[in-house]
Amino acid sequence: MKGKPLVSIVSAGLSKFGKLEGLYAREIFAEAAKEAFDRCPNLDPKKDIKTLFVGHMGESYEHQGHTGATVADWAGLLHIPATRTETACASSGAALRAGIFAVLSGLCDTVMVGGVEKMTHRTTPEVTEYLAMASDFPFEQWHGITFPGLYALMATAHMHKYGTTEKQLAMVAVKNHYNGFLNPKAHMQKEITLEKALSSRVIAWPLKLYDCSLITDGASAIIITKPEIAKKYTDTPIHIIGSGQASDSIGIYERESFTSLIAAKIAAKQAYEMAGIKPEDVDVAEVHDCFTIAEIIAYEDLGLCKPGEGGQLIEKGETKLEGRLPANTSGGLKSKGHPVGATGTAQAYEIYLQLTEQAEKRQVKDAKIGLAHNVGGSGATATVHIFRRE
């Protein structure tokens, strides 16, 4: 069964990422859905799409919950079952997995999965507070530990244990900003220098402004179907051949390690085994760089390098666009932006573009196998998906 397609992606859409003033989450989702419909003229959305799962983290932003039905309506899919999945920043990684379950159950042939978040109309302290809701309230939030603070705790531990440097963290930012510069849908299409990253203001030491992902508005939508009927819709389906998800203690203080996310390691192991591949088989990866340290830890958790060697991997340039293993070709959460609920399926969108050779200026040559690594909160949820072109 190894490497057998679980489902096939037949289309994908992404809204512009950025500060989308005057737009509401449901309106942004409609933009992503529209692109997915337009890319797939053989699909009749009203007839063929049987259910929708949408990742959305926070109802605080727009004072709006019940996101499933809301976005289904605005996407023109009224009356299909529509369900919101919430696993913090991994909400749409979980939506993708829910969609895979729906197809594999035999109940639905074709499913839309996606995610959305509208964040930029709120002030930074408000967003800081809402994001912190993904962490433990009675012991983390209550004691003033912010979301960047949790990753800063990991960064300090990683630096202490392995000698990872602030410069190596900044190199992640420089790389991802370069990739985002090449991505017309990225929030911040701007290159930055190492000096600029290192001299930016401190958010939660050792993390500085350029170590943090962006507060962004955006939506993503993917259409998946049974592999046997994928060719009905497209000549270039992208198969999902591995899917993993795991959980961990909500409080990072309870975990065995502060230098690795166990949930991500478990999810990766599941996905690799299902796909029948090894980490070195991956040609292109989107990893959850909510903070620069998170990308370094992701390299290690995914087995792309040994534990403690993530800093060297970035320093050697191996994960650059022209490197051995390009990571975050989209610009990542750092530069493309991180509309929390949209991120998981936005990663799948980038992998879809790469494997169908539609990534334009940031196209990785001969990419056959892609990986998406999506983390919820400080690591209490992780999903890993592996994609293969035919």
Added chain:
Amino acid sequence: MSEQTQFTIEQFYKYINQGKLMGGKCKKCGKIHLPPRPLCDKCFSKEFEWTEIPRKGKLLTYTIIHVAPTQFQQMAPYAVGIVQLENDLKIPGMIREVAPEKIKIGMPLTIAFETSTATSQWPQWPRYYFKPA
């Protein structure tokens, strides 16, 4: 004690208010839970007894928060860390009464208790914090 106390986060903070760091020890398997919980995640027992946790520990990792949520803004920058206590227990909290540049991983810390009482809103939990031992 006539009334049986519950092994909850609420009760943990009531003890904090009395200047005590208390965990719940599983009567069946012996695992100590900090914070306490009503169901042992190791053996699924619901039988616990309170045990006072020694206040001294060492710092495992830390950060200095500069951008704070609304309610902590006037305190920023402030240090928070995770402290290793005895019995493999770990707990996060603010680190006070020390200059940020003097904070080092591995340094001995001791738990201290805020005296101010809580607000009228939920939750009415007093805070503990860490200071150099």
